[in-house]
Every structure is written in structure tokens, then in C-alpha cells.
Amino acid sequence: MVSLQTIRANNASLKTLGPELVAVFGTFSLLSPYVCLTVGGTSGIGETAAREFVRHTLAPRVYLIGRSEAQASRIVSELSKLNPDGKVSFIKSDISLLRGVDKACDEIKGKESRVNLLFLSAGILTSKGRDETAEGLDKKFSLHYYSRMRFIYNLLPQLNAAATSSTDANNDGRLSRVVSVLSPGREGRLLLDDLSLKSNYSLANCAAHACTMNSLAVGELAASNPETSFIHAYPGAVKTNADREFGPLVRLAISLLMLSFWPWVVPLPECGERHVYAATSTAFPPKAAGGKEAEKAAVGADGVKGSGAYLVHWDGSTCGNEKILSDCKSKGAAKKVWEHTLEVFEKICGQEGGKY
Ligand SMILES: NC(=O)c1ccc[n+]([C@@H]2O[C@H](COP(=O)([O-])OP(=O)(O)OC[C@H]3O[C@@H](n4cnc5c(N)ncnc54)[C@H](OP(=O)(O)O)[C@@H]3O)[C@@H](O)[C@H]2O)c1
Known part of the structure; x- marks a missing residue:
């Protein structure tokens, strides 16, 4: 467990760091202005994380997305x-x-050339069964997995630009991170021939697929985007x-x-503080950091320290259902999940545009 004292020391340091402290702090130069996108920032966990982020950073530019x-x-x-x-x-x-x-991302791309933090917490709690959107995906599943991946996919150029921007004339921050808030540790078996649950929808299957697909996708994304860290957080x-x-x-x-x-409920303000820690701490460096940073880093989703993809428990420790994740590994499930995700994107957002 990462103590609240450590969390608060990390968060307090975000404001006081100056350019001359970059080398001391390590991987990230946490200089202002940050650009932070909080998808689901109009309530709950997204709102409290945005509040703590704004409290602890210098002149951030923050976008809240919701309805x-x-x-x-x-x-x-x-x-x-x-x-x-x-x-x-x-x-x-x-x-x-x-x-x-896509519409929200176009608006952001028109205003920002880089995004330091993409915080994804939009979601719904519902007991309804399959509830199809006009695009043919279940609404809850879309909010908990597909739409989050679409944000990441669309904004990868801006996240990569944030990772390398310290070399530009503005000497801006190098923080480049994605945090998807859902349920690592609760991974379940995947139905690989029906990943979108068109024929096998149930609330339990939806929860298992959304969680496992988030956990596998962060690994795939970190492998192909080594300058950015990807976190699935509970x-x-x-x-x-x-x-x-x-x-x-x-x-x-x-x-x-x-x-x-x-006694087991995490107070909302503490939840915000803990997510700002997950979003900024050097315990979760990108894969490219390597070397000493990797030695000091948390163990990644693949069991390797500093691998750039992390499954983070509420208390800052790392988690994940090892049995399910190793079964997924033996079946090459991560690649299949990502190929399926791109296929869904192509069917819905490609030139033809339609339903999945
Ligand atoms: N709270 C918990 O104990 C807990 C535990 C485990 C996992 N989680 C997960 O954490 C995530 C955040 O939960 P929370 O407790 O913060 O929920 P919340 O307070 O209900 O916040 C959900 C956010 O999602 C946005 N949202 C929902 N549907 C949307 C849509 N169609 N388009 C745009 N935005 C939409 C809402 O904004 P608008 O209303 O403005 O659209 C709101 O900002 C969820 O995925 C949840 O499953 C929560």
C-alpha cells in the first residue's frame, strides 16, 4: 500500500518543481502548463481527480468531457x-x-498539439441488459471499453507529442500518461469469438470483458507507444x-x-488524491524510460518492472488476476482484443461508417 503521506508528498511536488529540478526528479519534467483531459469529469472519480490535479499543478489546461x-x-x-x-x-x-x-477529439486537436494526461472514467451503473447504441455496441460496454480506446487511439499523436515536448522551445512537461478507471484485479474469462458480446451478453460477461480488455489493451498500447504510460486503475x-x-x-x-x-469505503477526496498520484508518480514510467527508472518502477501488467502498462489497485499497489491474465497470454488474447478493437473502429468510424 502506498501511504497517504507518500501520495500527498508526490502531489505537492507537482507545483514546486522548477526546470532546474528536472534531472533530480527523473523521467518527467513536470513543468506547466499541463494539458489534461478528464473524460467523465462532470461527476464522481473524474471530478475529484480533476480537482486535485488543478489544485496541485501550475497553470494547467483541463478539459472535462461529459453531457x-x-x-x-x-x-x-x-x-x-x-x-x-x-x-x-x-x-x-x-x-x-x-x-x-471523434467529435470531442476533433475539438481538442483543434486547440492542443499535445495532451499530457488522458483520464478516462466515464461509465454507468445499470442493471439493464444489452442496450444497443445506434452504432450497434452495448452502451455500458462502449463507455467502459470501446469509447475509452477510441479516445486513446485518436489522441496518440498528442500523447506522443507531450512525451517529447521538453526538447521544444517552450520546455514544457514530458508527462504522457493514460489512466482508465475501472476494475483491474477483476479480470474474467474472455469469449474470444464474441468479444463484443453480440450473442452472449450478460452483466457478468460485460463486466469481465470490459475489465479484461482494458487490462490487455494497456499492455498492447504500451508495447507500441513506449514513450507513454498506460494505467488501468481500480x-x-x-x-x-x-x-x-x-x-x-x-x-x-x-x-x-x-x-x-x-471502513472499506475510500473517501472521494482521497480517491482524487490517489488518482493524481497514479497519473503523475515516477513509480509508473513509460517503457522507454528503462535503466534506473525501470529498476525503481512498479511491476507492469506483464510482470516486468517498468514495462509501461500498469494495473493499479485503489491503494497504489499493483494488482491483476494472474491466472486469467496468464491464460490470456497463452492464447494470444491481447493481440486478438486489439485487432477486434480496430475492426470495430473501422466498421463504425471508417469511410463506410455504420454499425458493428
Ligand atoms: N464508484 C465506485 O465505487 C466504482 C468502483 C469501481 C469502478 N468504478 C468505475 O469508475 C468509473 C467512474 O465511476 P464514478 O463513480 O465516478 O461514476 P459517476 O459519478 O457516475 O461519473 C460517471 C461520469 O461518466 C460520464 N458519463 C456517463 N455516461 C456518459 C455518456 N454517455 N457520455 C458522456 N459522459 C458520460 C458522466 O457525465 P455526464 O453525466 O455529464 O454525462 C460522469 O461524469 C465508472 O466506469 C465505474 O464503473 C467506480
Whole structure:
């Protein structure tokens, strides 16, 4: 477990670092202005992480992505007061649709040449069965896996630019990281011939596929983008508005359950602090860092220190269901998952444009 003291020391250092401290700190030069994209930043874990990020960095440029304008304007106004040198903007988009993701990414690409941090936490809690979007994917599965991968895929040039930007005239920061907040450690068996669960949908299969596919995809992405770190993070049990789609009775039951497990519930502000640590700590360097950085690094998703892809537990330690992940490895599942993901992108967002 990484102590809160260590987490807070890391986060406090983000503001005080100056150019002359770059070599001391190691892999990242955490100079302002950062560019941070919080997909799911209008509530819960994305909101609390964005707040801590804005609190601890110098003049960051932060984009919150979601649908709720009312929520967004409250958060933009609060965060702008918290750090008057920062710039917080809202992009409204329904990102359960991959074409909605493309629209949001086009807007960002028009404004930013680099993105230091892509924080992905958009999601829903629902007991509905398969709920197809106009693009033919299940809505929940799309939010928890496909749309997140589409953000990463679209913004890889900007993430790679962030990784190398310290050599440019602005001497900007080299932090280049993606954090996808879901459920590492809860990987389950994959149905390799029905990865999108067209014929085998159930809430349990959806949870297992979304989790395992996130865990495998971060490995694939880190291998082909060695200058960027990719993290699949588990937040623990956190009281947020995630139950908003349920009726009052179910919401009451969830609140009572949370109350009875209170000692194990991660307070929302702490959850934000811990995710800023995951998003910035040198414990999770990109693969290209190598050398001494890798020796000091956390163990990656493939069991190798500093491999650039990390499965991070709520307390900052590393996790992952080793049995399932080694079974996936023996079947070459990571490659199959990534090829399937690109096929989905091509079918929905390619020139023909249509349904999967
Ligand atoms: N809270 C927990 O205990 C817990 C535990 C394990 C895993 N997780 C996972 O962590 C993630 C974040 O959970 P949370 O508790 O922070 O949930 P939350 O408070 O409900 O926040 C979800 C975010 O997703 C956005 N969103 C949902 N549907 C969207 C859509 N179609 N288009 C654009 N944005 C959309 C929401 O924005 P708008 O409403 O503005 O659209 C909101 O900002 C989820 O994937 C969840 O499964 C949470």
C-alpha cells in the first residue's frame, strides 16, 4: 500500500518543481502548463481527480468531457477559483457513441498539439441488459471499453507529442500518461469469438470483458507507444453519483450497503488524491524510460518492472488476476482484443461508417 503521506508528498511536488529540478526528479519534467483531459469529469472519480490535479499543478489546461452542462458549469467555476492561473473548459458530447468521441477529439486537436494526461472514467451503473447504441455496441460496454480506446487511439499523436515536448522551445512537461478507471484485479474469462458480446451478453460477461480488455489493451498500447504510460486503475468502493440511473429504493439500499462497509469505503477526496498520484508518480514510467527508472518502477501488467502498462489497485499497489491474465497470454488474447478493437473502429468510424 502506498501511504497517504507518500501520495500527498508526490502531489505537492507537482507545483514546486522548477526546470532546474528536472534531472533530480527523473523521467518527467513536470513543468506547466499541463494539458489534461478528464473524460467523465462532470461527476464522481473524474471530478475529484480533476480537482486535485488543478489544485496541485501550475497553470494547467483541463478539459472535462461529459453531457451535463449544469454539472460542468458548477465544476468549471469552482476549479477556476481554486487555481486562477489554470484554464478549465467543458466539451459536451455523448461518448457512448464512437462518433461522439471523434467529435470531442476533433475539438481538442483543434486547440492542443499535445495532451499530457488522458483520464478516462466515464461509465454507468445499470442493471439493464444489452442496450444497443445506434452504432450497434452495448452502451455500458462502449463507455467502459470501446469509447475509452477510441479516445486513446485518436489522441496518440498528442500523447506522443507531450512525451517529447521538453526538447521544444517552450520546455514544457514530458508527462504522457493514460489512466482508465475501472476494475483491474477483476479480470474474467474472455469469449474470444464474441468479444463484443453480440450473442452472449450478460452483466457478468460485460463486466469481465470490459475489465479484461482494458487490462490487455494497456499492455498492447504500451508495447507500441513506449514513450507513454498506460494505467488501468481500480478506485475501490467510492460513494459517487454512479447510482443515479436507479430508483430511490435501490439508491437507498446502495447507500445503506456503503454505510455498513464504511471502513472499506475510500473517501472521494482521497480517491482524487490517489488518482493524481497514479497519473503523475515516477513509480509508473513509460517503457522507454528503462535503466534506473525501470529498476525503481512498479511491476507492469506483464510482470516486468517498468514495462509501461500498469494495473493499479485503489491503494497504489499493483494488482491483476494472474491466472486469467496468464491464460490470456497463452492464447494470444491481447493481440486478438486489439485487432477486434480496430475492426470495430473501422466498421463504425471508417469511410463506410455504420454499425458493428
Ligand atoms: N464508484 C465506485 O465505487 C466504482 C468502483 C469501481 C469502478 N468504478 C468505475 O469508475 C468509473 C467512474 O465511476 P464514478 O463513480 O465516478 O461514476 P459517476 O459519478 O457516475 O461519473 C460517471 C461520469 O461518466 C460520464 N458519463 C456517463 N455516461 C456518459 C455518456 N454517455 N457520455 C458522456 N459522459 C458520460 C458522466 O457525465 P455526464 O453525466 O455529464 O454525462 C460522469 O461524469 C465508472 O466506469 C465505474 O464503473 C467506480
